[in-house]
Every structure is written in structure tokens, then in C-alpha cells.
């Protein structure tokens with residue numbers, strides 16, 4: 001039984017912890033909290049031990065905390081860092097490296113430049129094997145993970161027939177539970193988005209991938225608008241959709257009018273945290289024109305990286321083969337079942 005500590009209990013940390021509790025191969029030592037707020041008691045009510053930074057002990061005197069983050073780290077085999085972007089790097093330098101502890105970082109960090117947390121950006125579909133034996137690995141962000149689920153299968157199928165990919169990321173403003181975050185009534189343009197460069201870390205630095213990004217006032221997922229150019233005539237939409245029929249974490253939907261329809265369905269079906277944990281090709285929007293396929297898919301911003309973290313920890317902690325890790329992740333996340341339910345509900349109407 002391996003012991004894991006989850007440092008940070010926000011959108012990502014709370015989800016990861018919840019799924020890890022269902023994993024018989026893992027014990028969750030506890031979670032790290034930094035603000036003395038109601039979420040401390042939420043975590044405790046869920047049966048979790050809450051740890052806080054040593055320097056902040058006094059401010060948590062009204063809460064039943066279990067000890068300091070520093071002491072919890074001494075007990076664990078691996079820490080999953082779920083800190084706000086940039087803090088993971090500081091934690092690596094101040095906590096994990098001095099204690100020689102293996103760590104997984106989230107997509108708000110970087111794998112290049114002065115504040116790089118790792119030389120590996122993980123995407124289970126593209127580079128699972130490279131994570132084995134590594135001590136510090138970053139899980140790609142939600143958009144970067146989502147793009148991989150489309151690009152890798154396309155490359156496997158069409159190889160040199162592909163000429164270029166142009167992607168516009170329409171990013172959500174905030175997560176559903178981030179109620180303190182105001183959603184501004186504007187369309188914000190992102191200069192030099194990191195997502196294309198991040199994808200190229202696993203897809204190849206010379207890949208003909210061009211990414212633009214804007215942020216829109218919604219909490220309901222990201223949407224990627226992708227144009228795929230081929231050397232010759234582009235395949236028909238049906239041929240493209242067939243590639244994803246058995247693809248992990250990709251559902252093909254025909255009748256969702258918007259991203260909220262998908263989220264609402266997940267909520268009605270009682271999916272954990274109202275997440276689908278996947279991307280959804282909006283098949284009714286796929287067109288093939290001359291040498292180009294135009295497609296759109298939505299990306300469950302909070303859910304998509306959670307099974308990925310689970311795959312990653314199996315490579316790092318247990319050195320499992322891709323097949324074994326995949327089967328174990330599937331037994332906990334039930335992705336196949338969720339995909340089939342989504343596809344059935346949003347099936348094509350004659």
C-alpha cells in the first residue's frame with residue numbers, strides 16, 4: 001500500500017482525493033490547506049486528515065487539523081501537488097526536493113524556463129512509458145490534455161497525409177465551484193498562449209500546430225475549434241469520427257446544443273463532481289471541405305486531468321505497464337460506461 005499526500009484542496013485536489021479514496025492500492029494520508037475557511041471542515045467531514053503549513057498553525061486553532069504539511073510529507077511515498085499555478089515550483093524547491101519526495105505537478109506549472117518543475121509533461125496517450133522511474137513529473141493542463149486525445153489518434157491514422165492543425169481554444173472563465181471568482185462580461189484575448197508549445201513537448205517540437213486562445217464568460221467547459229489540413233482530399237466526417245469510436249476519454253455527441261447540456265447531463269446522471277472526465281466531439285459540427293476537416297470538441301476542464309493523474313501515479317509509484325495502469329484506472333473511473341451513456345443520450349436523431 002503506497003501513501004499519498006495531496007497538497008492543495010481546490011478544484012483539482014478535492015477531485016483527485018475523492019477518486020483516490022476508491023483505490024485499494026493507495027492510502028491518502030491527508031490534504032494540505034492554506035486558508036482557514038469552511039473547506040477545512042468539508043474535508044474533515046469527508047473523512048480526510050487536514051494538514052497546514054507550520055507557519056500558519058495558529059490561524060487554524062479553531063479547526064481540528066491533524067498536523068503540519070511538513071510532517072505529513074515525511075510520511076508519504078509521493079505528493080500530488082494541486083497548488084495554484086506557480087506555487088508547485090516553490091513547493092518543489094522548499095519542500096519536496098529537500099525531503100527527497102517524488103511529486104506530480106499540475107498544468108499551471110511549467111516544464112521549460114527557470115521555474116520548470118520537470119523535464120516531462122505527461123500525457124498518458126502519448127508518453128506514458130516515459131514517466132516510469134521519474135521523481136518529478138508535470139501533468140499537462142486540461143486544454144493540453146484534451147488536444148492530445150484528438151491529435152495522437154489522428155497522427156496514428158493519417159501520419160504524413162496531415163499538413164497542419166489550426167486550433168482556437170475558447171477557454172472557460174472559472175470553474176463551477178469557484179463561486180468567489182466573478183465571471184467578467186468580456187471576451188479576453190490571450191497573448192502567446194502556452195498550450196501549443198506544451199502540446200509540442202509530447203507531440204513533437206516541429207509539429208505543424210498553431211494555437212490561438214480566447215477566454216469567454218462561462219464556467220461550462222472549454223471548446224476547441226480545430227481545422228485539420230490534409231495533403232490531398234480530406235476524409236469524410238464519418239471516417240474521422242470512426243477513429244474515436246474506441247478511444248479512451250473521447251465521446252462523440254450529435255445533439256448537445258452547448259457545453260452546459262453536457263454538464264447538466266453529467267449532473268443528472270450523478271457523475272462524480274458533475275464531471276465527465278473526457279472530451280466530447282460535437283459531431284454535428286464536423287465538416288469536410290476540400291483538403292480540410294473542421295471540427296469542434298468540448299473539454300471538461302476540471303475532470304479531464306483526474307484520470308490522467310491516476311495513470312501517472314501508477315507509472316511513478318508502481319512502475320506498471322500502460323495496459324495494467326489503464327485497466328486499474330478504468331475500474332475506478334468507469335470511463336467506458338460514461339462515454340456510452342453520453343453517446344446514447346446525445347445520439348444522432350434520424
Ligand SMILES: NC(=O)c1ccc[n+]([C@@H]2O[C@H](COP(=O)([O-])OP(=O)(O)OC[C@H]3O[C@@H](n4cnc5c(N)ncnc54)[C@H](OP(=O)(O)O)[C@@H]3O)[C@@H](O)[C@H]2O)c1
Nearest residue numbers: 008009010011012033034035083085087106108142301302
Ligand atoms: N481548475 C481547472 O479546471 C484545472 C484543470 C487542469 C489543471 N489545473 C491546474 O491545477 C492546479 C490547481 O488548480 P485548481 O483549479 O485546483 O486551483 P484552486 O481551486 O484555486 O485550488 C488551489 C488549492 O491550493 C491550495 N494552496 C494555496 N497555496 C498553496 C501552496 N503554496 N501549496 C499547495 N497548495 C496551496 C489552496 O488552499 P486554500 O484554499 O486553503 O488557500 C487551494 O486548496 C493549477 O496548476 C491549475 O492550473 C486546473
